Amino acid sequence: MRLYMSAYQGLLKGKPGEKMFLLGNEAIARGAIEAGVAVATTYPGTPSSEVGDILYEIGAEAGLKFEFSVNEKVAMESAFAASLAGLKSFVFMKHVGLNVASDVLMSISYTGVRGPMVIMTADDPSMFSSQNEQDNRHYAHFAHVPLIEPSNPQEAKDFLKTAFRISELESLPVIFRTTTRISHMRGNVVLSAVERPELNGKFPKDGRSFVALPSNSYRFKDELLSKMKRIEGMDFNKALNRSEGDRLSRVGFISSGEAYNVLRDVLDKHQLDVEVLKLGITNPLPEGIVREFLSRHGNVVVVEEVDPIIESDVRALADLKFPEVAVHGKMDGAIPMSYETSPDTLEDSLALILGFEVKHRQIYSPKEELPIRPPVLCAGCPHRATYFAVKRAVRMLKLDDPIYSSDIGCYSLGNYEPFNEADIMLEMGSSVGVGSGFTKATGQRVISFIGDSTFFHSGIPALINAVNNNSRMLVVIMDNDVTAMTGRQPNPGTPVSLTTGRSRNLSIENIVRSLGIESVRTVDPYNLKETLGAIMDGLKGDGVSVVIAKRECAILRDNRMKREGHEVKYHVIPEKCSSCFNCVENFACPALSVSDGKVTIDPILCDGCGVCSQPYVCPFRAIEVDSNEN
Ligand code: SF4
Numbered sequence: 221m222r223l224y225m226s227a228y229q230g231l232l233k234g235k236p237g238e239k240m241f242l243l244g245n246e247a248i249a250r251g252a253i254e255a256g257v258a259v260a261t262t263y264p265g266t267p268s269s270e271v272g273d274i275l276y277e278i279g280a281e282a283g284l285k286f287e288f289s290v291n292e293k294v295a296m297e298s299a300f301a302a303s304l305a306g307l308k309s310f311v312f313m314k315h316v317g318l319n320v321a322s323d324v325l326m327s328i329s330y331t332g333v334r335g336p337m338v339i340m341t342a343d344d345p346s347m348f349s350s351q352n353e354q355d356n357r358h359y360a361h362f363a364h365v366p367l368i369e370p371s372n373p374q375e376a377k378d379f380l381k382t383a384f385r386i387s388e389l390e391s392l393p394v395i396f397r398t399t400t401r402i403s404h405m406r407g408n409v410v411l412s413a414v415e416r417p418e419l420n421g422k423f424p425k426d427g428r429s430f431v432a433l434p435s436n437s438y439r440f441k442d443e444l445l446s447k448m449k450r451i452e453g454m455d456f457n458k459a460l461n462r463s464e465g466d467r468l469s470r471v472g473f474i475s476s477g478e479a480y481n482v483l484r485d486v487l488d489k490h491q492l493d494v495e496v497l498k499l500g501i502t503n504p505l506p507e508g509i510v511r512e513f514l515s516r517h518g519n520v521v522v523v524e525e526v527d528p529i530i531e532s533d534v535r536a537l538a539d540l541k542f543p544e545v546a547v548h549g550k551m552d553g554a555i556p557m558s559y560e561t562s563p564d565t566l567e568d569s570l571a572l573i574l575g576f577e578v579k580h581r582q583i584y585s586p587k588e589e590l591p592i593r594p595p596v597l598c599a600g601c602p603h604r605a606t607y608f609a610v611k612r613a614v615r616m617l618k619l620d621d622p623i624y625s626s627d628i629g630c631y632s633l634g635n636y637e638p639f640n641e642a643d644i645m646l647e648m649g650s651s652v653g654v655g656s657g658f659t660k661a662t663g664q665r666v667i668s669f670i671g672d673s674t675f676f677h678s679g680i681p682a683l684i685n686a687v688n689n690n691s692r693m694l695v696v697i698m699d700n701d702v703t704a705m706t707g708r709q710p711n712p713g714t715p716v717s718l719t720t721g722r723s724r725n726l727s728i729e730n731i732v733r734s735l736g737i738e739s740v741r742t743v744d745p746y747n748l749k750e751t752l753g754a755i756m757d758g759l760k761g762d763g764v765s766v767v768i769a770k771r772e773c774a775i776l777r778d779n780r781m782k783r784e785g786h787e788v789k790y791h792v793i794p795e796k797c798s799s800c801f802n803c804v805e806n807f808a809c810p811a812l813s814v815s816d817g818k819v820t821i822d823p824i825l826c827d828g829c830g831v832c833s834q835p836y837v838c839p840f841r842a843i844e845v846d847s848n849e850n
Pocket residue numbers: 599600789790809810811812821825826827828829830831832833
């Protein structure tokens with residue numbers, strides 16, 4: 221059985237010349253297949269996740285080898301190895317994933333690659349599903365590697381192939397940057413022919429060194445800069461960069477990526493025929509093209525997301541060669557510094573620069589204030605039961621002010637009411653490292669929460685550190701079998717039955733025990749009594765204690781129950797309900813609500829987990845199962 225139902229077969233079957241209406245990430249996956257990628261690797265992360273889902277599903281049929289790696293660093297190392305064996309490799313991740321992989325990037329830009337290698341970063345301006353909106357185009361400058369920025373699904377597919385070509389020509393990894401809007405927009409895409417991947421890689425001992433020792437790296441650095449200089453003069457610059465509109469306009473615009481789409485909308489809305497230089501490769505800046513552009517305009521506005529990266533390059537060039545040209549953008553405050561480019565804010569900015577009047581669209585505003593709908597854990601989510609048990613244990617042990625150190629995953633939602641069990645949350649794997657740090661700095665009890673995938677990703681070294689430093693803390697590993705938040709992708713602990721082509725899975729409990737931790741309990745969070753007992757014991761410990769709350773993701777369970785023909789629902793018996801509201805206030809399953817002073821359960825939402833029927837949640841035993849099933 222696979223985790224995904226195949227919805228992607230059409231991507232493989234599309235013929236050259238055929239038009240398909242594709243999501244940006246679908247176009248990227250098709251681009252990888254058309255390019256003849258032999259090895260693709262990733263750690264899932266929104267907004268890049270669909271690319272991995274697609275290649276996991278249809279990669280083998282396309283003839284490529286695909287890997288969900290344990291983290292982004294390993295994914296990049298794995299793709300690099302394939303490149304050294306002469307194969308075409310593709311590694312992709314969300315923007316913060318590149319922080320994890322940056323150690324590799326900074327060295328492989330120096331050593332160079334052998335087979336073509338493209339690194340996709342999917343950035344998240346405005347932070348729709350991320351902890352920051354870092355602009356990963358900085359990495360291209362930082363590492364001195366080429367940077368490609370598509371603006372729509374067609375370009376995403378076609379530019380990806382060009383990125384491989386550039387990589388091949390100069391033996392350099394190339395960064396391919398999308399943003400949430402590009403990855404998740406839909407558009408018509410004309411397909412091209414598929415290149416069957418070459419899979420017989422071999423690492424040749426041909427005297428070329430990939431050993432990043434100082435003596436070699438010293439030499440690599442100059443070679444790297446020469447490669448970038450050559451790329452700037454290459455022919456494909458004409459295909460990736462284009463100028464449109466009136467070349468004699470008083471003001472000219474330079475833009476890239478999604479910011480270009482917004483700029484185009486605003487210019488079209490106001491029927492402004494001005495020259496726009498749309499850049500598809502922004503590192504190295506195509507200096508010749510930009511220089512020509514600057515020579516035609518007295519005022520130039522740069523529109524980009526997120527940081528003023530093109531703008532600072534254009535300003536430097538203008539200062540050197542065209543001091544009379546006024547450059548506007550984020551650096552002079554003409555355009556806001558933060559968040560994605562919205563049509564309204566860009567319209568306001570351009571109105572000031574170009575001197576036109578703005579009439580914003582009327583946005584529908586409801587007469588009544590809509591209720592706030594904070595993100596919630598799903599009905600039946602095992603994490604809710606774990607958070608409930610932890611809170612109860614803390615209360616029963618009369619612990620004053622425990623520190624809750626949380627991590628990246630669905631369980632980050634423990635931050636919200638009624639649990640409030642996230643005081644700190646930074647990046648993947650940080651809950652254990654930060655938690656251990658607190659044990660050195662305070663006498664407060666520390667409880668770290670981490671998911672199974674995050675544990676494998678980067679929690680293990682932090683746990684070793686905690687053991688090595690004899691930190692007194694409880695680590696709760698919330699193991700729901702999959703990388704749930706990004707779409708339930710498999711991780712090293714995922715049961716074999718839920719994966720494609722895997723023959724074994726790793727036991728988190730065995731790993732934890734192998735570190736010398738003695739206080740280890742694996743519990744079923746649906747069993748509140750057992751979970752509460754284990755957490756209380758763990759909180760009484762002197763060193764590192766670990767509780768593994770193991771229960772499959774509620775969505776997986778739901779799918780499984782349906783397949784097996786089970787339907788379990790719970791209901792409230794009104795005569796037994798005392799209206800104490802412990803269930804809604806302290807457990808807060810979204811299937812529970814209050815109507816006419818009594819609690820009811822929505823049978824559509826109820827997942828049948830039965831946790832609310834346990835006396836810790838409903839002390840009056842007013843919640844019972846509908847069916848005869850246990
Ligand atoms: S059994 Fe109770 S806790 Fe579980 S999903 Fe249904 S209402 Fe929610």
